[in-house]
Amino acid sequence: MRIRFTFTVRFIDSVSGLELPSPSFVESSKLTEEDLDTYLDSEVADEGVVGGEVYLTRDDGDARLEVYYWHPGPPSSQLVESLRVYTVAQIEDGVGEGGFEFNCDNKRLLVVANTDQSALVEVNEDGREVLGPPRIAIAARDGGLQSLAAGIEAEPQFIDRLHQGCSGLHLAILYGHPNAVRLLLVSGANPNVIDSQGITPLEACALSNSLDDEQSREVGRMLLDAGANPQHHAPDGESARSYAESRGKKQMAAML
Numbered sequence: 001m002r003i004r005f006t007f008t009v010r011f012i013d014s015v016s017g018l019e020l021p022s023p024s025f026v027e028s029s030k031l032t033e034e035d036l037d038t039y040l041d042s043e044v045a046d047e048g049v050v051g052g053e054v055y056l057t058r059d060d061g062d063a064r065l066e067v068y069y070w071h072p073g074p075p076s077s078q079l080v081e082s083l084r085v086y087t088v089a090q091i092e093d094g095v096g097e098g099g100f101e102f103n104c105d106n107k108r109l110l111v112v113a114n115t116d117q118s119a120l121v122e123v124n125e126d127g128r129e130v131l132g133p134p135r136i137a138i139a140a141r142d143g144g145l146q147s148l149a150a151g152i153e154a155e156p157q158f159i160d161r162l163h164q165g166c167s168g169l170h171l172a173i174l175y176g177h178p179n180a181v182r183l184l185l186v187s188g189a190n191p192n193v194i195d196s197q198g199i200t201p202l203e204a205c206a207l208s209n210s211l212d213d214e215q216s217r218e219v220g221r222m223l224l225d226a227g228a229n230p231q232h233h234a235p236d237g238e239s240a241r242s243y244a245e246s247r248g249k250k251q252m253a254a255m256l
Contacts, residue, residue, distance in 0.1 A: 004123075036090050050132065056065050137167065176211050212249075
């Protein structure tokens with residue numbers, strides 16, 4: 001099921017700060033590279049909500065900002081309200097703070113949603129298939145070995161499925177569960193799987209605040225033994241070793 005929130009908008013000149021008339025545009029434009037579901041509260045994300053795609057559209061001549069989410073089935077009114085509150089917060093103080101950049105007719109404009117007005121909410125079936133909540137990733141994040149083993153047995157094909165931008169392996173590392181990491185690896189999890197930020201599990205290990213230096217070395221060794229590539233570089237040019245050095249994880253850095 002698709003959940004759509006629609007807001008009226010204003011256009012601001014990014015140079016002068018003055019409000020401008022709505023420009024002419026025909027095609028819808030996606031305003032963010034990253035979807036909003038990455039930052040959802042776990043209680044909402046764990047229900048299987050995905051998306052959070054932000055678009056500038058035109059409806060009957062009027063410009064609109066539309067945010068799309070998808071859910072495996074009919075959402076409860078409580079879930080829709082939680083998404084509405086979250087979406088407004090993201091537009092006002094998160095990814096949309098100050099307005100969304102939009103280039104039109106060689107001008108850089110800011111699209112500002114009128115969140116002080118009630119959003120139009122629409123829930124309908126648009127034919128998109130949405131998988132249920134990712135059992136493996138959720139169990140890995142929570143560190144429950146019994147539920148993790150059950151999830152792997154039931155859905156082994158989804159062992160590397162991302163949840164809020166992270167695989168189960170990333171989540172087990174970021175939340176400090178070495179035993180969950182071990183179980184995932186012996187069950188066939190990809191030690192080089194990339195998250196939505198372009199980070200590998202080995203790099204996540206170096207960055208994790210939930211693992212101290214010794215634990216990071218231990219988990220890093222598990223990953224290397226499973227075939228992790230220590231030469232990979234993240235989008236910012238850093239590697240697992242440089243991350244470890246910057247975090248003061250000397251044992252892990254020496255191992256790499």
